[in-house]
Every structure is written in C-alpha cells, then in structure tokens.
Amino acid sequence: MMKTKLIYSLTSMVLAGAAFNAQAADFNYNFVEGSYEHYDLDGTDADAGKLAGSYEMTPNLNIIGEYAAGNIDNPTDGSDLDFQNGAVGLEYHTPIAPKTDITTNIKYINQDIDTGNDEDGYSAGVGVRHLLNDKVELDANIDYYDIDNSDDTRLKVGARYYINKSISAGLGYSTSREDVDTVSTNIRWSF
Secondary structure, eight states: OHHHHHHHHHHHHHHHHGGGOOSOOOOOOOEEEEEEEEEEETTEEEEEEEEEEEEEEETTEEEEEEEEEEEEEOTTTSOEEEEEEEEEEEEEEEEEETTEEEEEEEEEEEEEETTTEEEEEEEEEEEEEEESSSSEEEEEEEEEEEETTEEEEEEEEEEEEESSSSEEEEEEEEEETTSEEEEEEEEEEEO
8 A cells, every 4th residue: 555655646747837838849759778677476486578569650659669578486395387478569759748658558468377378458647758858767657457358557656767869768667456556677778
C-alpha cells in the first residue's frame, strides 16, 4: 500500500510540474534501448536482459516492441527457470503541456517459461513524459495486463538523463497489484 501511494505521489508531481514550464518539448519516439531488470516476484528473485524499441510511423503514432530473456530462482529446489517475454503494439502520444506528453498504448504479449507455460495476452496503458530541463526527463505509467486469464495492474516511475541528443541513460521502478516489484536500468539510442 505504501509503495502504491509513493507511485501515485510521484505521478502527481510529474503531472503538476507540467503546469510550470513554458518551453515546448520535442520528445523522440524513435529509439532502441537495452536494459537490465531485477524482479522481486513476491519473495522470489528474477533477472533479465531486455531489448526494446519504438518507431514513429506518423506524428502521433508509433509502433513499439520488446523482448526480454532471463531466469527465475526456483524456490522449490534452488535451480533457475529460464523465461522469455515478447511484446509488440502501438502507442499514441500527444502534448498536454509545453514540456509534457501523454501516451497510451496497447500490446500483444507472449510469455514462455521453462515449466512449459507458453501464455498469450495483452496490455493497455497510459503514461506521461515530462522534461524537467534539457537533460532530465521523468515518466510515469499505469498498465493493465491480461495474460491467459490472469490480470494485473502495474505502476511505474522512471527518470532519464540525456548525455546528448542521441544517447540517454534511465532508471525505473515498478510495482504491481500482484506484488511484483521491478528495478531497471537502461541505455537508449535515439535516432
């Protein structure tokens, strides 16, 4: 409950900050990103490497995709279970303030775990991107997932530092209703 309140508070701060900026944002929705993610699955650890990308097809619509592979600590015998996740979808984005964009997305998802589970589903979400200055961006998202009749809601906050116009580094934290916490770090190349 405390984590959820913290995420909602940070999201509110990002949205409130939009009202105090006078300069237009020029967000880039064309990128490739590599990341490391650590998951706490209600007491069970997992780690993954992830490759994600986005390509703007029209001024407000981009195609998005991601692929992650990693392992989950098996709590029964201490071995590792391999897993893979893939997603592809569409994202719509539009400015809501001079330095702030709102985003919405829908994705098809496939998950495959060593136990023989191969599951399909979808996610839908809404988010906000906000530039604090020309080097620092904050973002917040809420996403709903429905995968093989199991659903969850995930709240995520992140920060990105722009080394230059093409290269940036990010940190993220997410938590979900099903008690899945994720900490991530990434490098993004924008083109």
